[in-house]
Amino acid sequence: MIKKLLLALILTTPFSVAFATTFYVAVNGNDANPGTKNSPFATIQHAQDAVKPGDTVYLRGGVYRMSESQIARKERINACVTYLDKSGKPGAYINYFAYPGEKPTFDYQDVKPADFRVIAFMVYGSYIHLKGLDVIGIQVTIKTHTQSECFENHGDNNIYEQLTMHDGMAIGFYLLSGSNNLILNCDAYRNWDYFSENGKGGNTDGFGCHPRPGSKGNVFKGDRAWFNSDDGYDCINSHESVTFDHCWAMYNGFGTDFQSLGDGNGFKGGGFARRPANEIPNPVPQHTIQFCLSVRNKASGFYANHHINGNFWYNNTAYRNANNFNMLNRLLNDPAADVPGYSHKMRNNLGYKGGRELTNLDNSKCDLANNYFDLGLTATDNDFMSLDESLIVGPRQKDGSLPDTNFMKLRPGSQFVDKGADIGFPFTGKAPDLGCFELGGKYAY
Numbered sequence: 001m002i003k004k005l006l007l008a009l010i011l012t013t014p015f016s017v018a019f020a021t022t023f024y025v026a027v028n029g030n031d032a033n034p035g036t037k038n039s040p041f042a043t044i045q046h047a048q049d050a051v052k053p054g055d056t057v058y059l060r061g062g063v064y065r066m067s068e069s070q071i072a073r074k075e076r077i078n079a080c081v082t083y084l085d086k087s088g089k090p091g092a093y094i095n096y097f098a099y100p101g102e103k104p105t106f107d108y109q110d111v112k113p114a115d116f117r118v119i120a121f122m123v124y125g126s127y128i129h130l131k132g133l134d135v136i137g138i139q140v141t142i143k144t145h146t147q148s149e150c151f152e153n154h155g156d157n158n159i160y161e162q163l164t165m166h167d168g169m170a171i172g173f174y175l176l177s178g179s180n181n182l183i184l185n186c187d188a189y190r191n192w193d194y195f196s197e198n199g200k201g202g203n204t205d206g207f208g209c210h211p212r213p214g215s216k217g218n219v220f221k222g223d224r225a226w227f228n229s230d231d232g233y234d235c236i237n238s239h240e241s242v243t244f245d246h247c248w249a250m251y252n253g254f255g256t257d258f259q260s261l262g263d264g265n266g267f268k269g270g271g272f273a274r275r276p277a278n279e280i281p282n283p284v285p286q287h288t289i290q291f292c293l294s295v296r297n298k299a300s301g302f303y304a305n306h307h308i309n310g311n312f313w314y315n316n317t318a319y320r321n322a323n324n325f326n327m328l329n330r331l332l333n334d335p336a337a338d339v340p341g342y343s344h345k346m347r348n349n350l351g352y353k354g355g356r357e358l359t360n361l362d363n364s365k366c367d368l369a370n371n372y373f374d375l376g377l378t379a380t381d382n383d384f385m386s387l388d389e390s391l392i393v394g395p396r397q398k399d400g401s402l403p404d405t406n407f408m409k410l411r412p413g414s415q416f417v418d419k420g421a422d423i424g425f426p427f428t429g430k431a432p433d434l435g436c437f438e439l440g441g442k443y444a445y
């Protein structure tokens with residue numbers, strides 16, 4: 001898929017890109033330099049002034065220890081350290097890429113502006129491709145209800161690829177507006193705001209997507225979220241549909257000693273808390289969660305979060321969550337009225353060893369078929385090639401895609417092989433299997 005995507009980019013690249021310029025940023029650089037390989041810039045912020053659509057900025061490896069003096073802009077409550085507001089064009093993205101084979105780490109432990117949220121990268125531009133940046137150590141300085149963020153998006157058609165966002169107090173990736181953005185092969189882990197409110201980190205999700213009206217077509221693929229103090233993926237208060245495809249969530253809601261912190265859902269599919277009916281979008285968006293894996297999250301692996309419509313839940317695998325599948329909805333006109341899930345479409349889902357397997361589902365009001373609970377099938381260890389959880393937080397493949405391991409892949413002869421419904425995705429054998437891994441098939445996205 002990634003190869004196809006790159007090929008498509010090459011084929012749609014206009015000739016003007018033949019004159020594209022390459023700039024360099026390095027730890028020992030200087031913004032008074034011309035930005036060449038031998039005489040690099042010091043900051044991405046300065047590189048942005050130099051680029052035009054189609055240009056590439058290579059970020060050399062090493063640790064960039066960021067300082068408060070580098071804050072590009074303070075707006076409202078946000079201190080934006082790097083502020084990307086220059087756009088590329090279709091077929092001529094502005095690229096900010098890790099230099100091949102090197103790891104540029106941006107460390108924010110010294111950036112503590114009093115009474116501001118820290119946003120490491122605020123992105124208002126469009127047609128921007130960020131790849132291979134490692135973001136660590138983001139701080140929270142506000143004691144009351146707040147959050148900091150590694151990346152906040154408002155532009156359109158951006159690609160966030162192979163970003164690692166970890167060991168800080170911030171949300172990893174956060175979207176409030178913008179359409180057709182792709183968040184691809186990113187990892188958010190060990191993020192916990194222990195400073196604000198009650199120190200439980202109840203806002204620190206791995207990935208948050210809360211699009212405003214008209215911000216459509218945002219897709220998460222191949223991402224992982226683990227040990228974030230709140231949820232792995234959260235799309236509460238979304239006015240448009242969001243897609244989570246081939247993403248993994250593990251151990252969210254826990255600190256690394258498995259101490260209890262925030263909400264702790266793997267995938268939180270929508271919801272509007274207790275907002276009154278006149279604040280709810282019409283129609284209420286339906287989110288898609290497919291081919292995702294959710295393991296040992298504190299609360300629910302897959303959670304409808306009091307949503308006011310059904311979601312599409314296809315071929316997901318849940319393991320050892322307190323609640324593997326929790327489809328809780330609420331009523332539009334009575335914000336206090338939680339009801340068993342309605343209007344959900346669920347196919348080919350698989351769960352094992354949940355504290356509870358399935359809760360809050362009104363079967364008569366949903367479109368259900370070929371899920372393990374419909375079929376009355378109970379898994380055993382023998383259904384799976386491996387249940388070794390260390391495999392899923394291991395290194396990614398060379399092209400950045402998810403690790404190819406035996407974790408929760410079905411054994412030949414498993415009762416879940418060929419028990420699924422054909423819903424239009426590729427499969428091997430007579431029919432699709434249950435869960436996110438198809439026996440003999442590729443976990444491709």
Ligand code: CA
Nearest residue numbers: 205230231234
């Ligand atoms: Ca959350």
Ligand code: CA
Nearest residue numbers: 428429431433
């Ligand atoms: Ca099959």
